[in-house]
């Protein structure tokens with residue numbers, strides 16, 4: 001089986017939450033089938049066009065974007081983008097001739113998986129969230145298998161296709177505890193201070209950035225040093241704080257394993273992959289879910305953890321009132337930090353990537 005020269009096409013992107021699961025799946029397939037060939041398909045101008053080649057894979061870009069939820073001029077162009085991307089997806093499929101197609105959500109995976117499934121290529125989609133995106137909802141009728149991370153998705157997908165696996169997480173995040181010393185050196189952190197990692201999701205989070213900027217003096221007084229991922233859009237605004245006495249500002253962290261390893265406490269958005277990763281690394285977390293996503297799904301992602309006494313949550317609307325109190329209580333209590341870290345780790349689904357790849361292999365073997 002190891003010598004199989006399978007051709008595998010993957011598509012997912014728009015944000016990191018759709019890209020990294022696809023990369024984790026590809027890496028596991030590559031380790032099982034070293035002779036396999038891989039091709040990613042993404043959306044032109046989106047972050048996958050940079051992140052996928054960095055991970056060592058080829059990628060082709062389609063001219064596609066999402067439909068705006070509100071009335072917008074951009075929607076007028078959408079039909080043209082859709083026709084162009086379906087046409088190009090067809091060309092890519094015809095020339096690459098994949099044995100299997102894998103979609104992890106986001107705009108580009110729509111046309112690609114649609115064309116693949118219409119051409120009778122076995123296909124699987126992976127849904128990271130408790131509330132699925134439009135692309136996966138549409139694709140679910142055509143694809144053979146749907147790997148999910150939450151219960152209750154029969155409301156949206158054909159139940160006979162659903163397999164609960166959890167979200168794929170990159171291999172290098174599985175054992176961050178062994179990297180703590182190296183990570184603290186990497187970030188040049190001071191001894192005797194708490195290290196706070198601030199994560200705004202793959203694109204950065206405006207309200208979280210505003211909070212951190214307002215609380216820099218407070219955090220300094222709490223003896224906290226900060227690794228602050230503010231997002232590409234906001235970097236120009238916040239880089240003035242970089243390398244001030246207790247702050248490092250990053251537009252994007254390319255070494256998440258080191259960032260998690262160095263952190264004593266994490267403040268994070270509750271995107272699905274971030275939540276899955278935080279379970280695996282087992283650190284005390286304060287979630288600040290984005291209220292601006294479909295069906296408030298980040299709050300649902302976070303509540304699945306909070307309901308198990310495994311993390312704290314502060315709503316954006318409560319930050320002004322609650323943040324200082326809740327944060328200082330957590331910093332002052334190593335017991336609480338340990339309890340949250342231990343509890344969140346119990347919720348980790350560490351075998352997700354393997355299970356998803358097992359399902360892909362069944363498709364390759366035509367079951």
Ligand SMILES: CC(=O)N[C@H]1[C@@H](OP(=O)(O)OP(=O)(O)OC[C@H]2O[C@@H](n3ccc(=O)[nH]c3=O)[C@H](O)[C@@H]2O)O[C@H](CO)[C@@H](O)[C@@H]1O
Pocket residue numbers: 015016017018020105128129199200201202203229251252253254256269270271272273274275277290293297298
């Ligand atoms: C605003 C928005 O629409 N957010 C959605 C998006 O979030 P987003 O793209 O932020 O996705 P996630 O939180 O799921 O994952 C972020 C990924 O980016 C990585 N990372 C992040 C920052 C960084 O500096 N370096 C880095 O490598 C993380 O390790 C993680 O693997 O997709 C998720 C998965 O469908 C959804 O749950 C989120 O609601």
